[in-house]
Amino acid sequence: MGHLILGLMNWQKLDRNETAKIIQRVSSTPDGALFSITTSEATAAHLPFYQGFMLVRLTNYATLPSFTLDFLSDGNSFYLLDGSPDPLQKIAARGALNLNERNVVEYVDFFFKHVTTEEGDIYLIRDVDDMPFMDSLSLDQQLHIRRAHSDIGVAYNRADDSFAVSADLYFAGVLLKATLMVAPDGQIEVTNHSMLMSENTTSGANTGLR
Amino acid sequence: MDLLSKLNKGLRFGGGASSGTLIHENEQAILDAATQLLNNSATGAQLLNFAAQNGIKMHVLRNKTDIGYVAAESMAYISTPAGQSMPGMRAVIHLAGALRRAQQETIPGLKTPKSALFTPKDQYVTTMLAKDKDVLMTQTVVVYEISKVNGLSEIVDEFAAMGYLSLYKAHQEDMKSQGLE
Helix, strand or coil: CCCCCHHHCCCEECCHHHHHHHHHHHCEECCEECCCCCCEEEEEEECCCECCCEEEEEEECCCECCEEEEEEECCCCEEECCECCHHHHHHHHCCCECCCCCCHHHHHHHHHHHECECCECEEEECCHHHCCCHHHCCHHHHHHHHHHCCCCEEEEECCCCEEEEEEEEEECCEEEEEEEEECCCCCEEEEEEEEEECHHHHCCCCCCCC | CCHHHHHHHHHCCCCCCCCCCCECCCHHHHHHHHHHHHCCCHHHHHHHHHHHHCCCEEEEEECCCCEEEEEECCEEEEEECCCCCCCHHHHHHHHHHHHHHHHHCCCCCCCCCCCCCCCCHHHHHHHHHHHHHHHHHHHHHHHHHHHHHHCCCHHHHHHHHCCCHHHHHHHHHHHHHCCCC
16 A cells, blocks of 8 residues: 655754744743753654644754654644644644545554553554564464554545554553544544454563553 | 553553653652652661762652653753652662662772773673663662661562562561671
8 A cells, every 4th residue: 555654754954043933932831941952853754644733853963862743733833742632633623634545544553653542552564473472472473463463454435534544553451453433633542443452462572652 | 450451541542640851740759759768768867868968969850751861960850740649669779770780880880981992892881781780780779778668668669569579578588698688
């Protein structure tokens, strides 16, 4: 399907003037600025499912450890990607979300990379070899997962302009096969699921969960 | 709540937690819980005294990841996702790390090198590794003190979830071998 992989996005470094403007707009806290022009860098990347909004990443290399904030921006407004779904809702409410069968998987991937839950992160499994704990499993377990894994499927529902994405997910220590309903406003709901492997069978794995 | 409900709760639009600022909506409650816990550890109390004496401000930012860091010598930050109440046990570990990083700037050998460009590479790497190790050891001691002194074992679970259970156990063994447990 030739999906863009978000980790391989084409980041473009912004010049110092542009970076300074962004810092001035977004980084103020009650006790001073979080970023300074001399130690920070701003980069931007195009997202195929947003029109007029880009992903902007601000990194301060002087903090320990280096510190990054991600925003969605049209150049005037900056929406901090703060781990909640709210910024994505706000962008969609501004009419910037344009989902289709070619980009809806990228949107789901982006959503899960920037929204987290009380139980930890959600991983969309696009390639079993990229799963967070794959290397720590036994060969039998790896084989089981490879056999159970299926490619991501997308179906468009003309009646309500939604998409059904069938995919494998990893969440809260459980590997599951699920159907994700993606509404026209970008909200995602998991409508059904079946368990492929649970935490008990992946004991000892570093799952990356909080 | 079952798995599907937990998953969909986190994905649902309409929480309205996000504000126009970088500061987390539950900042005060998170800091109150974290500082109260930190005061239950001798090492943590010493870090809070250091912060008070040196005017170090503490803030909680909205961000996807839980982390503690120092943006300047006088600002210690922790961050956690908007719309969620950061558990106190997690907040105290990150806050201890951030305050220790601030304190390092007053400790010879642990002060941040001015720049990698103007410091010999070996020296820069050695110092930065020493700083990270020192932060982790400080967090381990704080977790140990809060757990042992106050009987709050949940903080060990939180430290384990961060990947440091073996480090905690090694420290515990050290204490035992010295007859301190």
